[in-house]
Amino acid sequence: xxxxxxxxxxxxxxxVLNNINLKISKGExxxxxxxxxxGKSTLIRCINRLEKIQDGEIIVNSSLVHKxxxxxxxxxxxxxxxxxQFHLYPHMTVLQNIMLxxxxxxxxxKKEAEKISMKKLDQVGLTGKSGAYPAQLSGGQQQRVAxxxxxxxxxxxxxxxxxxxxxxxxxxxxxxxxxxxxxxxGMTMCVVTHExxxxxKVADRVLFMDEGMIVETGTPDEFFDSPKTDRAAEFxxxxxxx
Amino acid sequence: MLxxxxxxxxxxxxxxxxxxxRSTFLISIVSIALALAxxxxxxxxxxxxxKIIKYPAIAYIEIIRSxxxxxxxxxxxxxxxxxGLRIPEIQTGIIALMLNSGAYIAEIIRAGINSVxxxxxxxxxxxxxxxxxxxxxxxxxxxxxxxxxxLLGQNIVLVKDSALLSLISVMELTRCxxxxxxxxxxxxxxxxxxxxxxxxxxxxxxxxxxWSQRKLIFREAY
Numbered sequence: 001x002x003x004x005x006x007x008x009x010x011x012x013x014x015x016v017l018n019n020i021n022l023k024i025s026k027g028e029x030x031x032x033x034x035x036x037x038x039g040k041s042t043l044i045r046c047i048n049r050l051e052k053i054q055d056g057e058i059i060v061n062s063s064l065v066h067k068x069x070x071x072x073x074x075x076x077x078x079x080x081x082x083x084x085q086f087h088l089y090p091h092m093t094v095l096q097n098i099m100l101x102x103x104x105x106x107x108x109x110k111k112e113a114e115k116i117s118m119k120k121l122d123q124v125g126l127t128g129k130s131g132a133y134p135a136q137l138s139g140g141q142q143q144r145v146a147x148x149x150x151x152x153x154x155x156x157x158x159x160x161x162x163x164x165x166x167x168x169x170x171x172x173x174x175x176x177x178x179x180x181x182x183x184x185x186g187m188t189m190c191v192v193t194h195e196x197x198x199x200x201k202v203a204d205r206v207l208f209m210d211e212g213m214i215v216e217t218g219t220p221d222e223f224f225d226s227p228k229t230d231r232a233a234e235f236x237x238x239x240x241x242x
Numbered sequence: 243m244l245x246x247x248x249x250x251x252x253x254x255x256x257x258x259x260x261x262x263x264r265s266t267f268l269i270s271i272v273s274i275a276l277a278l279a280x281x282x283x284x285x286x287x288x289x290x291x292x293k294i295i296k297y298p299a300i301a302y303i304e305i306i307r308s309x310x311x312x313x314x315x316x317x318x319x320x321x322x323x324x325x326g327l328r329i330p331e332i333q334t335g336i337i338a339l340m341l342n343s344g345a346y347i348a349e350i351i352r353a354g355i356n357s358v359x360x361x362x363x364x365x366x367x368x369x370x371x372x373x374x375x376x377x378x379x380x381x382x383x384x385x386x387x388x389x390x391x392x393l394l395g396q397n398i399v400l401v402k403d404s405a406l407l408s409l410i411s412v413m414e415l416t417r418c419x420x421x422x423x424x425x426x427x428x429x430x431x432x433x434x435x436x437x438x439x440x441x442x443x444x445x446x447x448x449x450x451x452x453w454s455q456r457k458l459i460f461r462e463a464y
């Protein structure tokens with residue numbers, strides 16, 4: 001469903017993605033972790049071309065994402081993206097935030113979009129909040145709205161870029177719960193996160209990155225309990241003791 | 243001192259002042275409208291990634307902002323005719339104010355657009371919204387709010403700058419003051435009156451801006 005072939009990317013002289021080869025199949029839940037600056041956010045941002053790559057190929061659902069000429073509007077509709085900082089539109093209500101893309105990109109009627117949006121709000125546990133503005137919500141609620149906004153386009157893939165890193169500890173659980181529910185619905189997901197509990201519970205595969213390279217991949221149990229590389233072992237011990 | 247202040251002569255010259263006020267007001271309104279249009283177009287060119295329209299826009303903005311308005315007015319009024327292009331005073335004045343203010347307005351709007359968080363744009367991009375839709379639904383509604391106060395400031399500057407048109411003999415407010423001074427030699431009365439009328443225009447503009455701000459801007463609810 002998502003395939004990286006020999007992908008390379010540089011920010012100036014910094015080699016942020018170093019010869020990445022990766023296949024993610026339908027329904028798979030992939031957790032990406034690694035120290036900051038290791039290229040994990042950049043990796044998932046390439047999937048819907050929020051970042052351009054300089055070398056290699058990225059193929060998503062048979063669309064050639066790396067090609068300049070590819071029209072990505074439709075593809076982007078099929079990929080939901082959740083940011084660390086939520087990035088809700090502060091001048092719109094929760095409902096307007098969620099409806100914006102379905103109405104304007106998918107061109108479905110407002111009535112229909114509202115129905116879908118309400119359903120998605122139910123799904124993330126925010127039934128009564130459709131009329132609220134983002135600033136009236138807690139961080140955890142805002143992030144759940146952001147997830148509902150992604151889901152409203154009925155995506156086949158959801159990408160999460162450190163979805164809980166900007167949250168107070170007590171709100172992390174409510175967001176992770178929503179994500180766990182998504183997994184049980186069979187969503188294909190790529191999650192950049194250091195939440196080991198989440199990874200162990202739902203991930204099919206953990207991918208460890210460092211300095212732009214995929215250092216190690218494995219099932220969560222393999223990776224966390226018996227990492228193959230010293231670099232991964234060091235990283236795991238650090239996130240466990242912090 | 244106040245005994246020397248002659249209100250009678252002000253009343254005598256009032257019809258002339260009102261003509262001057264009308265002229266200043268009309269010149270300002272037309273210039274503001276044209277300057278807004280110029281500013282929006284210049285800003286759109288400036289932020290577009292297309293080089294052949296981006297660089298001329300930058301050149302225009304920088305040339306205007308680096309030279310005095312009076313020099314720009316003199317160039318248009320005295321310079322252009324020697325190059326074979328003759329435009330009447332009022333039109334020259336309006337063009338000068340339009341070009342001058344347009345450059346500043348372009349930068350004000352650009353600052354407003356840049357003030358919108360990049361992440362919201364990325365959110366828009368990743369949900370498939372195109373450039374025009376991102377502008378219309380995400381950026382402009384928020385940019386408008388932060389743009390109105392500095393735009394008001396720029397428009398007030400324009401009204402006051404229009405006093406410089408007296409130097410190319412446009413019969414506006416300041417010019418009326420000059421005329422009265424030269425005819426009666428009462429500069430205190432003349433320029434007091436002129437100043438008073440500028441204040442009136444200022445408060446009108448301010449009221450308009452306050453009203454539009456209440457109407458147009460979303461208020462973040464807390």
